[in-house]
Amino acid sequence: MTGKTGLVGTVVGVTCIFMLVCVVFVATSVTHVVRREMEQAETANLRNGMRAAVAILERDLPGVHVAWGPNGTVGRITADVLPARFSSHSMVDAVGDVVAGGTTLFVLDEAGHDFIRRTTNIRGRDGKRVIDTPLDPAGAPFRAMMRGEAFEGVAQVLGVPYYTLYQPIFSSQGNRIIGVDSVAIVATRVDAVTDNLIWTIVWVAGAMLALSAVLMSVVTVRLMRPLPVMTRAMKALARGEVDAPIPFAGRADEIGAMAKAVEVFRVAAIDNARLEAETAASRKAEITRLERQAKADEEARERVRVVTSGLADALSRVAGGDLSIRIETAFSEEFEILRNDFNRSVEQLAGTFASVSTTVDAIDNGTRELASGADNLASRTEHQAASLEQTAAAVAGIVESVRVVAQRSEEARKIGAQARESASLSVTITGETEEAMGRIESGSKEMASIVDVIDNIAFQTNVLALNASVEAARAGESGRGFAVVATEVRALAQRSADAAKEIRTLIRRSAEDVREGASRVHSSGNALRTVTTFIGEISQHLDAIAMATKEQSSSLSEVNVAVGSLDQTTQQNAAVSEEFNAASRSVAGETTRLAALVRQFRLPANGKGHRVSRRAPLALA
Numbered sequence: 001m002t003g004k005t006g007l008v009g010t011v012v013g014v015t016c017i018f019m020l021v022c023v024v025f026v027a028t029s030v031t032h033v034v035r036r037e038m039e040q041a042e043t044a045n046l047r048n049g050m051r052a053a054v055a056i057l058e059r060d061l062p063g064v065h066v067a068w069g070p071n072g073t074v075g076r077i078t079a080d081v082l083p084a085r086f087s088s089h090s091m092v093d094a095v096g097d098v099v100a101g102g103t104t105l106f107v108l109d110e111a112g113h114d115f116i117r118r119t120t121n122i123r124g125r126d127g128k129r130v131i132d133t134p135l136d137p138a139g140a141p142f143r144a145m146m147r148g149e150a151f152e153g154v155a156q157v158l159g160v161p162y163y164t165l166y167q168p169i170f171s172s173q174g175n176r177i178i179g180v181d182s183v184a185i186v187a188t189r190v191d192a193v194t195d196n197l198i199w200t201i202v203w204v205a206g207a208m209l210a211l212s213a214v215l216m217s218v219v220t221v222r223l224m225r226p227l228p229v230m231t232r233a234m235k236a237l238a239r240g241e242v243d244a245p246i247p248f249a250g251r252a253d254e255i256g257a258m259a260k261a262v263e264v265f266r267v268a269a270i271d272n273a274r275l276e277a278e279t280a281a282s283r284k285a286e287i288t289r290l291e292r293q294a295k296a297d298e299e300a301r302e303r304v305r306v307v308t309s310g311l312a313d314a315l316s317r318v319a320g321g322d323l324s325i326r327i328e329t330a331f332s333e334e335f336e337i338l339r340n341d342f343n344r345s346v347e348q349l350a351g352t353f354a355s356v357s358t359t360v361d362a363i364d365n366g367t368r369e370l371a372s373g374a375d376n377l378a379s380r381t382e383h384q385a386a387s388l389e390q391t392a393a394a395v396a397g398i399v400e401s402v403r404v405v406a407q408r409s410e411e412a413r414k415i416g417a418q419a420r421e422s423a424s425l426s427v428t429i430t431g432e433t434e435e436a437m438g439r440i441e442s443g444s445k446e447m448a449s450i451v452d453v454i455d456n457i458a459f460q461t462n463v464l465a466l467n468a469s470v471e472a473a474r475a476g477e478s479g480r481g482f483a484v485v486a487t488e489v490r491a492l493a494q495r496s497a498d499a500a501k502e503i504r505t506l507i508r509r510s511a512e513d514v515r516e517g518a519s520r521v522h523s524s525g526n527a528l529r530t531v532t533t534f535i536g537e538i539s540q541h542l543d544a545i546a547m548a549t550k551e552q553s554s555s556l557s558e559v560n561v562a563v564g565s566l567d568q569t570t571q572q573n574a575a576v577s578e579e580f581n582a583a584s585r586s587v588a589g590e591t592t593r594l595a596a597l598v599r600q601f602r603l604p605a606n607g608k609g610h611r612v613s614r615r616a617p618l619a620l621a
Contacts, residue, residue, distance in 0.1 A: 049099030101185035323350035367588035374581035406549035416539040430525035437518035458497035465490030
């Protein structure tokens, strides 16, 4: 490539190719990142739309219940029954206004094989709602619904690609799927924005590449164009053309030093020609001197030829990229300074390129270390993301446990309150029982008094019956009947006395039982009052426990939200680390290619250049 286009064209071409690769890489990376961010944004819109859709569905359809997951996500949708027909489509239209896309409610048909669109805001080419059409049984959403799983991704809806989110609706009497709720956003909207961005990047990158190529061409031509011009001037000088001045002699850099050295050769050649003319004019007078002078001139010409030939070959090899060349063959005394200046100029140029090569190697090593560090960073970020995910799951479990404990503490507090009310009621009933037992004891005493009266009546009756028997005996035969009656009355009085005695015994026993029962009821009342006091204290402790458990549940919920946010941030950091790792590897590869380009220049090894002998001419590398 260098031999056909020259050093300037090679440098400009290689630089333009490198810049083109960098621009294409940056454009591709930016396009990929933008597309991914837009897809993530559309996915977030879909999830927000699904939350709004199920909230409106729960509000407008009786018997629909939504179980919400963490961070407000939709967990499970259940329904008693879904209507086979909808007289109004206002529900899906409201969801469509929120989502800024399509929404559809599918209902399982009577055969239980297909999901039929019963209400939707998606319209066909004729402008009518596409209701009473089935969900494609060959599509991925249908298979996911049959497995009872939600589906999120790109799917064809009536032949049009959409970003979709499908959520199954389960029967409240079991795990049978009776319907599907879906939201969708047209994918061509994201593709249109991405295409516009890609074309914008292409135009900007093309403009930057063209401008960079022009600037690089100008800079390269300004820095390296003198080398071919100097080479042509040296070749002309070697051919004996000394009329044209050596260009770039006024420069203050190495090119100027080389031009000044070549200018010395040109002046020497002019002086040589002048000497030859003077020698020819005086040849007739001084034949011997002219012969010696001719010999000296021949030697001088030979020295000039050797000098110009050596410089021309050396400069040709320098122009070919060989910076290790050195003119080791000594010139004549007047031209020795030219050889030293040439060697010093090439040595300085080789040192410059060696410094560039060392810098490129250092950059290469740095980019490799950067890529290795990016690998380690990505690995640690992935481990940290996994640990945070496990921590989030553990905190979620603790939150659920504390919530259950709080719920059970609240139930225990309610049960304690009920027990306290029951104990208070038992104390009241025990007091009323003590009063009733007191009244029974008083009645027993009154009954004992009545039994004493009956006993006295029986005694008096017995005495009267005895007197009547005595009088009947005195009356003789006429009082026999009266004596029989008196005997019966006496027997009746005796039985009444015996009965009164038995009743007195029973009443005394009952009175003792009543007194013992009253004592025990009183003891029970005291025990119930003590139990009531203890239950009140337990209820206070349960209230305090329930309050503390609610506060702990609230605090753990906030911790759970914070850990979830930290988990999401760590996942994003892991993604950025992966992108940074890929970019570092790409930069390392490009640095290696740049080092390969720099190593195309042949530099001296161990500070020693190639030696140019007098008999062996220099060859282009």
